[in-house]
Amino acid sequence: MEERGESAVWVNGAELPLSEYLAHSAGLLANHAPVLLLKILDPKPQAVAGELYFEVHEEKQEVYIVTHVDAQAWPGGVGGIRFGMDQVKRKSFGDAHQFRAAYLEAVQAYEKIRRQIDEQGVTDLADDEAKARAHMNSFAALRDLKVGDVVKVPTWTPHSLLHGVRVVEFQTQTYERFIISFAQQVVTQDHWDSTHAISHMHIDAPAQEQFDHIEPGIERIASFTDFNVWRLFHPLLRTAEHPDNRQRKTVGGRTQFMKYLSRRALFLLVVMSVAGLVLVYPPSRLISLLWPNWSVPFGLMAGLLAFPLILRLLHEQTNHAWSRAISAVVMTWLGICFVMLCLILVAEVLLMFPLPSETVGQGVAALVVLISMYAIFNAHRLHVHKIEVTANQTVNGTRLAQISDVHIGSRQPGFLKPIVQTVNALDADYVLITGDLIDMSNIDIDSLAPLGEIKAPTLFCIGNHERYVDLDAICQRLSSLGIEVLRNRSIDRDGLQFIGIDDAESKSQVAREIKALNANPDAFRILLYHRPDGAEEAAAWGVDLMLTGHTHRGQIVPFNFLVKKVHGYLGACYAAIPMTNANWSEPTDLIIEQIEIGPMQNYTYIIGSRETREVAIVDPAWDIDALTKHLAEKDYTLKAALATHYHPDHVGGSFSGHNVEGIAELMAINPVKVYCHKAEADGIKKVTEISDSDMVRVDSGDTLKLGNIEVEFLHTPGHTPGSQCFRIKNTLVSGDTLFINGCGRVDLPGSNTDDMYHSLRKLADLPDDTLLLPGHNYGHVPNATMGETKGMNVHLRIDNIETWHDIMGH
Known part of the structure; x- marks a missing residue:
């Protein structure tokens, strides 16, 4: 078992450190093939304590097979592994050397904080640690993992399993490794191999795993010098034959078999119920309407149910022309029966009135024939739909x-x-x-x-x-x-x-x-x-x-x-x-651009109307020249600047000895109004030095029109007194109120813990399909729906203010 980087071997019921076991076994293993280690990695569910080392290996071969994804850590059942480097982020640097240098700087900045926490016991660096870790991790690519996934780790490829993902690992005993970083407290802090590891690691995207297809249902997922790992796909209790030694083994047991039977029984019950409703009831009821004095025989009803199902099963077992014809007949009959069912339900309503059943039945029969004939004709027609899409000049005219x-x-x-x-x-x-x-x-x-x-x-x-x-x-x-x-x-x-x-x-x-x-x-x-x-x-x-x-x-x-x-x-x-x-954009008129900018991973947004090209820019800062050039290249007409809150990394100004470009520099080029919440106006005026006449003070519920696109202002205090979000259709630009995995700080001047709680409760009530666009790239994805965010972000799930106080340290 390896838990948080500590490896051990079970020998005769006792736990022995892996290094000790290998040392004692060296003589016994000298004349045998190299040892292959089979380990179970079981990171803890907690996000920090469970992250294993982000490391590279010079020689070691290893393959992970995911066996469990902790529901507490990953409610959606999809966990993750940091695997390789983020290729989009890499493109933002001039060359590989600049990328490695920037990443090393981020790692070393995190190491400094990590050592202060672990070695010196500093307790007030939690927020700084989280931000530094998020920035460091933004350089690494995140890959989804679910049960059954297989990951081959090439040499010199940086990787780290995330919390709550349990795997079985096959690896060679060669255990040289170079640790880039680790987000956990360990016994010693002497394992930072960052400089060497980052200078030697591969930064290209790892190649997609290719598995050897042996025969249908069997593939080789790992190949070591004297050992292969096979993956077999087969239904429960099917006998599988190994392709090398022809040994036959039966997989499964009594408990699994009973679970399988119960699931299949429930599935068949549902299928037969639906089939009875669609295949038996409509034709039987139609016959009774057309010929009221004729009783539908049981054998006919059974045949209506069984015959299509049997023919469909026959088609699944062969691909002969006659079986395809049978399938076509069955699927057509199924469609006719569904049309019949819909019309029969209408007929049942009509029969509540004094209408002759034969007349109603004849009407249903006629409509079934007409609709079915049109449907069969239409299904065999080819439909070509021509659509024009606006593109840049380079690809204009492409078909x-x-x-x-x-x-x-x-x-x-x-x-x-x-x-x-x-x-x-x-x-x-x-x-x-x-x-x-x-x-x-x-x-x-x-x-x-x-x-x-x-x-x-x-x-x-x-x-x-x-x-x-x-x-x-x-x-x-x-x-x-x-x-x-x-x-x-x-x-x-x-x-x-x-x-x-x-x-x-x-x-x-x-x-x-x-x-x-x-x-x-x-x-x-x-x-x-x-x-x-x-x-x-x-x-x-x-x-x-x-x-x-x-x-x-x-x-x-x-x-x-x-x-x-x-x-x-x-x-x-x-x-x-x-x-x-x-x-x-929907296929209507909305434009929203998400632009990551600045060293603090800020997001600036451009929102507006495609028809009129009128746009507003949200939180313009850091590189105003680049933003204005982008507006010109897209032929946008800037109509307004929107501020989520007054902090300089969002609107410009000075802080911590740094001067950040922002709204003031933007207005010198494009003199537009700045829309801010009325409780935030003084703060924005102070940090940007713009005048009262440059600002439009808004309140929650106010709106701004950009062409036929409407932007609604939502007051969400907490991070600052006048923090606000912007809602455009079913999209929310949330500033520093809400992030994918967290919320804005409430330990800064002007922030308020209780206000933040109530603001998050307001946002939690938005529809689950609302797209969340945060103010910083602090999450593992740049955006998510509110439904997805609720599953990942504990702050949105707290509906009791006392619990909120406990978590936020109030």
Whole structure:
């Protein structure tokens, strides 16, 4: 077991330090193969105490397999590992040397504070420690981990498991390591190898793990000199055959088997209930309406239920032409039955009035036939939707063709040919396939061959349905057809950067995958991601255009209402969602840009109307020249400056011997009004030296119009008396009131602990789909929804002021 860096071996029921065990065993091991260590790493759930060393290895080989993610530490079930360096941050430095130097400076600044706390017992540095640690960690890339994930750690790659993520680790006994930093109190502080480690570590993004595919259901995930680690995918209690020694083993036990049976029984009960409602009730009820004196035989009802299910199961076991025809018939009948169900429910309401049942039944039957005929006809038509997207001059005139949700398997493979012909006729520069090309059905991958006839360069990202088949085989087949498969990677072509992200379980996971890639700031960045989830956040991810699918426009009433509710977009597969370089935008008129600026990781925001190009700038500071040039390049008309609070890192001024550019310098170039809360006006006037006439004093509930975009001011005191947030549609710019993982300090002049509590309670009541844009890059992601933030940020979950006082030290 290794817990917080302390390793031990269990020998005959007793715990022995790992180093002692290896020393005593040296003679016994001399004539044998090198030792392979199998360890369990179990970091504590607490965020600081549980973080292991951020370290690199010169020779050691190691592989992590995630076995548990602590629910207390990670309510969403997705933990993390710091793995490699942040490529977006790296791009902000001139070269690798400057990046390493800046990172070393950040680590050494943190080490100084850490030593004061651990060696000298200084107790009032908690806030300074948290800020220094956040700045230091911002250089490292954060990768999501969930149960079952495998991480191969290359030599000289910096890495550190985060708190609450338990793994099994396979490693060689070579245990040389160089520790860059550690965010925990340890027995000794003599292990800082920062200078050597940072000068030698790899700063390029680690290559994506590639596992050896042995045969369906078996892959090699680690290969040591005398030892291999295999991963087997198989259902419970299936017999698996090892590919090397042909030993057959049965996996599972009585307890697991009983749990499996109970889950399957519940699943089958739900399926049979739904199937009965959709497949049996509508036709039986329609028959009773048309022929009231005829009793529907039980055998007919059983056949209506069983026959489609049996045929569908037969199709799952084979990919012959006859099975595909059967599947088409079954799926068509299922659709007809659903239409029938909806109309029968309407009929039941009509029958409350004195209407002849035969007449109602005939009306239902006629509508079922007409609607079904139109639906079958419409399902086999190709729909081409043309959309114009504003882009920069470099890529103007580029033609993109998007294909999405073809579902070969449920749909006949022959459907690909007319798609290819249609796409070729569009004369596109690039063809982009945004997932669900195939179905979960058993298909012949050679049926994808028509895609090789697409003339334009073609790119593909996976959707949720590709996960139900042999994904590796599908990707290999597409690659053989000349299609570029983008799995959490990007490529640059002709001034465009295409980013393909695998269908993921959370928006924060997508954000981290994008952040880990090498961003090209000069390119027009196009995100291919199967679901429209995250469209509102994509701007802050640095995306200019997001192309998605998945929703099928709801496919059939009333599912269109459900799809709209779940994903926020009904026709995302038919609508491009343009964004202006790090902007967020609905397919309406809103622009929001998130710009990280200054040594304190501040965020400045530009918000406004795409139609009128009128914008306001939130908390302009640090580099006014760069901000004004950016406004000019985007052809924006600056109408106002908005201040969240008076601190100089947000509005400019002097502090701690530093002079920060801000609002005063901005107004010398663009003389606009400064909108601040009335309780903050004196503070802003004092630090920036602007006049009363330059300011507009606002109160909570006041609004500002930018074109047809409305900005609402929300007074949120606590960090300062007049701190305010800005709400634009379902987006919140929160300044220093609320961060992704915390809140603003309440130990500064003018701050108030109770006011902060009440302000956070106000923000906690905002809808969960509200996008939070904080004032600093202190979190592991640049933004998150309020729902996600509540899961990560304990300050938003405290609903008792006494508990708040205990935590905040009131």
